[in-house]
Amino acid sequence: MIIRLRTRDGTERMTVPDSATIGDLKQKIQEDLKIPPQDQTLSLQQHLLMSKNPDAFTDMLETSRSLRALGVENGQLVYLKYSVERATTAPPKKEERAFGAHMTMNQLILKQMRIEPQEKPHCVSCSFDSNAANIFQSYVRDTLAFSIQRTAFLYGECSEEGEVKVHFIYEPPQEATESSFMLMRNDTEEKSVDFIASVMGWKRVGLAFSHNDPERDWRANEDQIRLMAEMQAEGGEHFVTAMVSSMENEDGEQEIHFEAFQLSDQATKLYSDGWFLEAGAAPQLAAGQSEPEGEPERKPGFTYLNKDVVVAGRDVREVDSDFLLVVVAITNHEGPLMCEFPVENRLISQQPDDLKQHLQRNSRLSFTEKLADFHLLLYLSKHLDSTDMALLVDAVQSKGMIQDGYRMIIEAIAGIS
Structure with a gap:
């Protein structure tokens, strides 16, 4: 049967007997990809490739177990993680030539663009x-x-x-x-x-x-x-x-x-x-890639x-x-804002009655605390100008007082008499 092997360097195809064990697959990987068995971590879980702790993936740890017993069938996708640098495959014959007069600097730069996984993010x-x-x-x-x-x-x-x-x-x-x-x-x-x-x-x-x-x-x-x-x-x-x-x-x-x-x-x-x-x-x-049959698809x-x-x-x-x-x-974490007001741009649109219910539901809070909800503030921005909104948002941010005039305007928008 054919196993599709997904690695950090691409997807490989491995042909193994239907009765093959996990150990047989590891041996085949060593022969074809030159990755020693002790450096191979196999799993049916896609999270393996992005995991910082591959030892946590133990579903394919027992080498004597048959692939069939794991539910692996022809065409199955198996994930492989390793730390060594793989030996690369030889380029097509027509590319095996010395750099000559026909090789421009741009072409040389393009041929050197190698896609490598990045180990660490900038965002900690x-x-x-x-x-x-x-x-x-x-x-x-x-x-x-x-x-x-x-x-x-x-x-x-x-x-x-x-x-x-x-x-x-x-x-x-x-x-x-x-x-x-x-x-x-x-x-x-x-x-x-x-x-x-x-x-x-x-x-x-x-x-x-x-x-x-x-x-x-x-x-x-x-x-x-x-x-x-x-x-x-x-x-x-x-x-x-x-x-x-x-x-x-x-x-x-x-x-x-x-x-x-x-x-x-x-x-x-x-x-x-x-x-x-x-x-x-x-x-x-x-x-060097051969033409596929039919129209190429993404x-x-x-x-x-x-x-x-x-x-x-x-x-x-x-x-x-x-x-x-x-x-x-x-x-x-628990942030500084509530998240109770209906969210914008969903199947059910925001209505003045939503504002009314929100204010009444949170009657125990101060008026500033009632407005401490991003989706509510965005709704109010459709009714108030930027100067008014700056004062309201600043009051929410600093936990300051909101003038009675703004309270009356907001309650009027909500239909509260």
């Missing part, structure tokens, strides 16, 4: 306000049932040491399907979001995506990688991306996973330098380029997107 850790994270993941799980993708922007602060804290999550207008998304960005609304964040002393620090395919063997699709590259290049080296997904555990039950990543420096540079293939364009062949989980790069010693124009991601440690 990413902590999410527990309520904000729960409101986002509850919506994609309970309301959308992971049937379509969902995208959001993360706002908070970053320390000099690279520790990011996410205090609120903004969901822009968008259209999405199970495999794609399109942001319908509202400049006026986004300016209000940025303004509220700036008065609080915060800024945009990241992105969040939800995934709907529990069977996928990749972490980010090409559209997501493209948006990550665009916004990380703009947001700086600590810009982080969260991935919310539903995955099946060992008992066959669905679990929600909340993970954080950064794009590698190499990936953001490739994007900034214009190496990403235009969205919608047909994939291009690298030097594979999910790969990022396509318009110039050759080297991956595992081979010229390619498609890169496994996992190679472009760097794992970020994730934690949680």
Whole structure:
């Protein structure tokens, strides 16, 4: 049977007997890839490749166990992690020639562009306000049932040491399907979001995506990688991306996973330098690649380029997107804002009655404390000008008093007489 072996350097195909054991597969890997068995960690769990603790993956530890007994079938994807530098494959015959008059400097530079996984992120850790994270993941799980993708922007602060804290999550207008998304960005609304964040002393620090395919063997699709590259290049080296997904555990039950990543420096540079293939364009062949049968198609989980790069010693124009991601440690905290007011740009739109219910439900709080909710402040920004909003947000930030005149205006918006 054929085993598809996913590694940090790409996906390999291994042919082993149907009766093969884990030990037989390890021996085959040593023969073909020159990776010693003692340096091989195998698993059926995709998290292995991004894990900092591969010893925790023990599902394929027993070498005498048959692959069939593990449920491995023909075409199965198995994950392999190792620390050694792999021997690269020889280039095609037509590339085996000395650099001559026909080899330009640009061509030489292109041939030297080798895609390597980045070991450490610039963002040391990413902590999410527990309520904000729960409101986002509850919506994609309970309301959308992971049937379509969902995208959001993360706002908070970053320390000099690279520790990011996410205090609120903004969901822009968008259209999405199970495999794609399109942001319908509202400049006026986004300016209000940025303004509220700036008065609080915060800024945009990241992105969040939800995934709907529990069977996928990749972490980010090409559209997501493209948006990550665009916004990380703009947001700086600590810009982080969260991935919310539903995955099946060992008992066959669905679990929600909340993970954080950064794009590698190499990936953001490739994007900034214009190496990403235009969205919608047909994939291009690298030097030495044979023509595929039929029309070339983009594979999910790969990022396509318009110039050759080297991956595992081979010229390619498609890169496994996992190679472009760097794992970020994730934690949680209780932030300074509530997260009770209905979220903007969802299936059910915000209404004045929502404001009324919010104010009445929190009657025990001071009026300043009642307004300490990002989604509520954003709703009010559609009714008040920037001067008024600056005073309100500043009062929330400093826990100061709100003038009675503003209280009367807000209660009038809510329909409270």
